[in-house]
Amino acid sequence: MSEEPRNDGRDEASAEKYCSSPCIVILGPTGSGKTGVSIKIAKAIGGEIISADSRAIYKGMDIGTAKPTREEMDGVPHFGLDLVNPDERFTVADWKAYAEAKIKEIRARNHVPMVVGGTGLYIDALIYDYHFKGPTGQKIGDFEQKSCSDRTEVKGNFLIIGIKWPTEVLRERLKQRIDQMFSEDLYRETRELVEKYGFNCGAMKSDIYEYAWKYLSGELTLEKAKELCFYEDYHLAKRQLTWFKRNADIKWLELEHIYPFVLKYIVG
RNA sequence: GCUGGAAUCGUCUAGUGGCAAUGACAAGAGACUGUAAAUCUCUCGCCUUCGGGCUUCGUAGGUUCGAGUCCUACUUCCAGCA
Numbered sequence: 425m426s427e428e429p430r431n432d433g434r435d436e437a438s439a440e441k442y443c444s445s446p447c448i449v450i451l452g453p454t455g456s457g458k459t460g461v462s463i464k465i466a467k468a469i470g471g472e473i474i475s476a477d478s479r480a481i482y483k484g485m486d487i488g489t490a491k492p493t494r495e496e497m498d499g500v501p502h503f504g505l506d507l508v509n510p511d512e513r514f515t516v517a518d519w520k521a522y523a524e525a526k527i528k529e530i531r532a533r534n535h536v537p538m539v540v541g542g543t544g545l546y547i548d549a550l551i552y553d554y555h556f557k558g559p560t561g562q563k564i565g566d567f568e569q570k571s572c573s574d575r576t577e578v579k580g581n582f583l584i585i586g587i588k589w590p591t592e593v594l595r596e597r598l599k600q601r602i603d604q605m606f607s608e609d610l611y612r613e614t615r616e617l618v619e620k621y622g623f624n625c626g627a628m629k630s631d632i633y634e635y636a637w638k639y640l641s642g643e644l645t646l647e648k649a650k651e652l653c654f655y656e657d658y659h660l661a662k663r664q665l666t667w668f669k670r671n672a673d674i675k676w677l678e679l680e681h682i683y684p685f686v687l688k689y690i691v692g
Numbered sequence: 693g694c695u696g697g698a699a700u701c702g703u704c705u706a707g708u709g710g711c712a713a714u715g716a717c718a719a720g721a722g723a724c725u726g727u728a729a730a731u732c733u734c735u736c737g738c739c740u741u742c743g744g745g746c747u748u749c750g751u752a753g754g755u756u757c758g759a760g761u762c763c764u765a766c767u768u769c770c771a772g773c774a
Binding site: 454477478479488489512513514515516517518542543544545546548549552554555556557625626627629630631632655656657659660662663664666667669 | 722724727729
């Protein structure tokens, strides 16, 4: 497939979308290293990052969602973090509108918009320009769902890069990340979230908090909690990969090749 | 050394005469345009021209039309007595 994003304007109305400067999309399964590379790239090319992560939108969910810290961000502007409280509803459609607005703003500043995340549905909504009908928050009828084949054309100037890892390496990375995550900080965060929201809201259906809580309440040993977290995490990674697999527009690269590739693409 | 109990798919587990064998986890594949880290589906002894075929339940025999299930011995493990 073509490595170049499509940039050949289709019709007058969407000329702006097609002809504007590229938007770099960096995606990959959980734990693939998106945060690190994206910040490094942003610093080099004057990028601003929009997170495409359905958990990072929630306030107060930091450690358990591996949200980048101020320190990690290192001055690179980030959007799409801490948008709503965990008990508030925020849908794909909301995210798409938000992301499009931010891309426009970033371009207006002559910076490079970068969309970084692992929520496939969000990314597809943006790059394939999904249209959401009906009142906000309403599920559209099945009859309106588009099949895979209707989703093949990227609408806009996107460079889409996926981070690829051998399965065993990805599993190892996930294990290590979980080991690091189980700390006093996570316990404190978990206690606060459980106290405020319980486990009834959708946002709290994030693998790690449930198991961290079970460990804290003595229902699971630390070992067992970590093990179960790992299974959840790895299953998530596999589902994400299954989703991305059908997207032929993704340029898959190993982590260390992404930075030079993007730089060459942008700078020439 | 004697006396109980136990050995079943990668792991745990159901199973007391009709079974390729239950459930869970793990693993693999997949669907998914409205909370998506969600939700849902399929596969999971081996082979198959998808009709079936073949080999399995610690090992070796035995009883039975038929044994994971009953009997005998052996091996290993837990456990009570020594």
